[in-house]
């Protein structure tokens with residue numbers, strides 16, 4: 001049976017993450033090995049030529065699942081009929097830039113993109129925001145798309161989730177595949193909280209296996225939360241291949257589901273669960289099934305976790321208030 005191709009729009013297509021991402025989408029890793037895709041690449045005018053070069057390389061791979069590539073600098077064209085949108089292109093913080101300037105510059109990108117999604121995307125559109133500050137950029141885009149169900153706008157904390165699994169595996173000597181139910185709470189920033197209290201290692205409670213709160217507080221949490229900065233320091237550029245890999249994981253899990261007995265972390269609009277104010281785009285433990293996600297309910301949150309979740313949520317509230325003050329939401 002011939003399947004209708006899924007339209008996947010990628011913004012910032014000529015950037016570092018774009019280069020690591022597009023080939024994996026085209027080879028079937030995003031949606032599945034039997035799902036044909038059409039790519040729409042959105043770039044700013046200065047990025048179009050490089051995006052064309054990447055499209056030439058995609059052609060040269062002769063991917064059987066790739067059914068077309070369009071390149072544009074017009075969001076209305078890029079999101080026309082989009083089923084999946086990966087919003088990667090963002091304005092990086094430059095020297096001397098205040099946080100308010102950064103939020104405002106990104107508002108100039110994510111507000112029009114949200115409106116274009118609202119006006120042109122397919123009814124089943126699913127959006128993942130990767131470009132930083134990812135949670136608040138997702139909030140801006142979502143607010144500009146009142147006709148799209150709010151839960152279709154998500155922000156990426158899967159890279160943090162994967163980083164935390166890897167660190168925990170290294171500490172416990174377990175295989176990555178033996179680690180389940182890890183959670184990233186809050187913002188994709190240094191305030192994020194990687195929580196192992198409900199995680200398991202080979203079926204045993206991870207916090208009990210580790211049994212070292214000092215390691216948790218002084219090593220594990222800061223290592224995960226500051227990993228992005230450590231990569232920038234080491235590589236001279238922000239994480240690209242691992243970020244692209246996490247974007248693939250995020251969408252693949254959202255569409256195809258979490259494994260039985262496991263969950264993942266996604267930045268999603270809060271429904272008020274765990275005391276996170278409704279509407280904030282915050283990371284939660286979620287299970288996915290039939291293309292939808294649900295927050296894992298009923299977890300006991302101890303004092304250690306509560307303080308850290310609250311601190312990250314407070315930062316998200318401050319970012320929300322700042323973009324509200326700028327008229328971006």
Ligand SMILES: NC(=O)c1ccc[n+]([C@@H]2O[C@H](COP(=O)([O-])OP(=O)(O)OC[C@H]3O[C@@H](n4cnc5c(N)ncnc54)[C@H](O)[C@@H]3O)[C@@H](O)[C@H]2O)c1
Pocket residue numbers: 011012013014015016017018042043044046047088089090091092109129130131132133134156157159160188238239240243
């Ligand atoms: N959430 C995460 O876990 C995570 C991890 C790594 C990086 N990031 C973020 O992802 C973003 C992209 O990273 P990168 O390394 O690919 O950056 P990059 O600078 O290499 O590429 C960004 C691309 O976006 C394009 N762009 C800028 N404004 C655009 C617009 N309005 N429309 C379309 N394209 C636009 C630029 O021309 C550029 O080609 C950054 O904001 C980075 O901080 C997030």
Ligand SMILES: O=C(O)C[C@H](O)C(=O)O
Pocket residue numbers: 132159227228229231238239243
């Ligand atoms: O781009 C960055 O600032 C870092 C990135 O968000 C990361 O977590 O690797």
